[in-house]
Amino acid sequence: MKTADALFENAISNWRSNLCVGSCIIPSPLNDKIIILGILQRIYNKSPNVKITIYVNTFSERINLIEFLTKQENEENNNQFKQLLNNKHIVILSIDYLERNGSSMSPYVCIVYHCERIEKHLEEQLIRSKFKLVVLNKLMPTEDMAKLYSVCPLLDSFKQAEIDEVRLSTPVRERWIGVTIPEDTEEYKLLKYYDEYITTSISIFGGLSAIDEAREGNAALNISSNQICYKIATDNGWNPHLDMSVEINVQLDELYNPISLKERASQTYEMIRNRSKLLSDYEGKLEEILKIVENNKDKKILIINKRGEFANKVTDYINKYSETIICGNYHDKVEAIPAVDINGNPIYYKSGTKKGERKYMYAQAQKTQNEELFNMGKLKILSTNNAPDKTLSVDVDVIIITSPQCDNIKNYMYRLSNVYYPNNVINLYSIFVKNSIEETKIQNKDVKNNHEIINKNDIFTINENNSDFIIVD
Numbered sequence: 001m002k003t004a005d006a007l008f009e010n011a012i013s014n015w016r017s018n019l020c021v022g023s024c025i026i027p028s029p030l031n032d033k034i035i036i037l038g039i040l041q042r043i044y045n046k047s048p049n050v051k052i053t054i055y056v057n058t059f060s061e062r063i064n065l066i067e068f069l070t071k072q073e074n075e076e077n078n079n080q081f082k083q084l085l086n087n088k089h090i091v092i093l094s095i096d097y098l099e100r101n102g103s104s105m106s107p108y109v110c111i112v113y114h115c116e117r118i119e120k121h122l123e124e125q126l127i128r129s130k131f132k133l134v135v136l137n138k139l140m141p142t143e144d145m146a147k148l149y150s151v152c153p154l155l156d157s158f159k160q161a162e163i164d165e166v167r168l169s170t171p172v173r174e175r176w177i178g179v180t181i182p183e184d185t186e187e188y189k190l191l192k193y194y195d196e197y198i199t200t201s202i203s204i205f206g207g208l209s210a211i212d213e214a215r216e217g218n219a220a221l222n223i224s225s226n227q228i229c230y231k232i233a234t235d236n237g238w239n240p241h242l243d244m245s246v247e248i249n250v251q252l253d254e255l256y257n258p259i260s261l262k263e264r265a266s267q268t269y270e271m272i273r274n275r276s277k278l279l280s281d282y283e284g285k286l287e288e289i290l291k292i293v294e295n296n297k298d299k300k301i302l303i304i305n306k307r308g309e310f311a312n313k314v315t316d317y318i319n320k321y322s323e324t325i326i327c328g329n330y331h332d333k334v335e336a337i338p339a340v341d342i343n344g345n346p347i348y349y350k351s352g353t354k355k356g357e358r359k360y361m362y363a364q365a366q367k368t369q370n371e372e373l374f375n376m377g378k379l380k381i382l383s384t385n386n387a388p389d390k391t392l393s394v395d396v397d398v399i400i401i402t403s404p405q406c407d408n409i410k411n412y413m414y415r416l417s418n419v420y421y422p423n424n425v426i427n428l429y430s431i432f433v434k435n436s437i438e439e440t441k442i443q444n445k446d447v448k449n450n451h452e453i454i455n456k457n458d459i460f461t462i463n464e465n466n467s468d469f470i471i472v473d
Helices: 004-017 031-046 059-070 074-086 095-100 122-130 142-151 160-168 186-205 208-217 225-235 247-256 257-279 284-292 308-320 362-377 411-413 437-441
Strands: 021-025 054-055 092-093 107-113 131-137 172-179 301-304 327-330 381-384 400-401 424-431 451-453
Touching: 004 021, 004 031, 004 160, 031 059, 031 074, 031 107, 031 131, 054 059, 054 095, 054 122, 059 074, 059 092, 059 362, 074 092, 092 095, 095 122, 107 122, 122 142, 160 411, 172 284, 186 208, 186 257, 208 225, 208 257, 225 257, 247 257, 247 437, 257 437, 284 301, 284 308, 284 400, 284 424, 308 327, 308 381, 327 362, 362 381, 400 411, 411 424, 424 437
Parallel strands: 021 131, 054 092, 054 107, 107 131, 172 424, 172 451, 301 381, 301 400, 327 381, 400 424
Antiparallel strands: none
């Protein structure tokens, strides 16, 4: 299997073999800035005074590209690129700026990053330049692709099967963080009540599948829930003619009366749901989340929560203890807020019956804006739910999963195919409630060869009483 580094080295080699002219389509999850960095490094190692123009699709992409070029692990590299940018040997402009103002330049090297159309002035720049590279992350309209290939043919690199292998082989370095619910709290008492009720129900019914049938019946066998409850009752010694003057019969009727069984089956699932919510949204986790944030102040962080409501609490808590707003929500469980533009300026209706009134931003608009702010570096953290939008396209240094009831990291690697990991490693923090189903679930997680649990030996031994870890949304 080829590594990501090997794919980029092969692409750079193909570009050089093609007389330093070519286009490449680099889909997720590869960080397509790497090919630009690699080519620039090779050019300036040989020709330190070459002037290069780079056109990017948006201003936020300009910021991200500059940050990527000047914040590598090699400080000598960073200083070199800062100087090249300051001296205008490398000029990075937006495509929109080029199309508005035009350009008479004939750049020696022209690089285009993430264009959506091949407009007039951009095409002219590509034609005039001696060496050229176009980096796309998706196909453009057919007419524009034809224009592009006529001046900048496609390189034979980055096959999808190879990219999928790279994405799933990204190393994961995970730390487990256990949180204890104090015994003198209402949450602890409630948790123990749920545990006892659920354990008793499993003992009565014989298992979770039997509880499910007692609630909804068995459609495959055409048996109603009432019939199933009646059979469980009679199998355990209940009958409709019990002598209620005998105390043990009273107790038997309370537990195994078919009506009581059906009610208990429904109530058990409600208890399981409540227990799951209590654990996933336990507010004692907030302090640990904040500690992780404070220990990664210069990192971009994605926080994944089981539910949007807790994601809101995470956002509010982090911002409360930060000097500025550094965390934004990225989910649908948000209230509408007064609309502001990307610079924080209020937005009003300019015409119509609502002219002069303040506009409001709903969930989708908030997600879109927070993603852009995150990419611009104005937000450092996004707090999302268990199923973030597949379109999320950001660079992430750290992922925090606040409950083992969320999907596992492998599923997120599949789902979030537009999320990039600049350091080619996923730094993962997993938070769980100790001595609970969450601890059981995290201890039983499937770990691949490229997945390292850094502090596994420091975690308490699993509590065997928490073997039932069914989760109900």
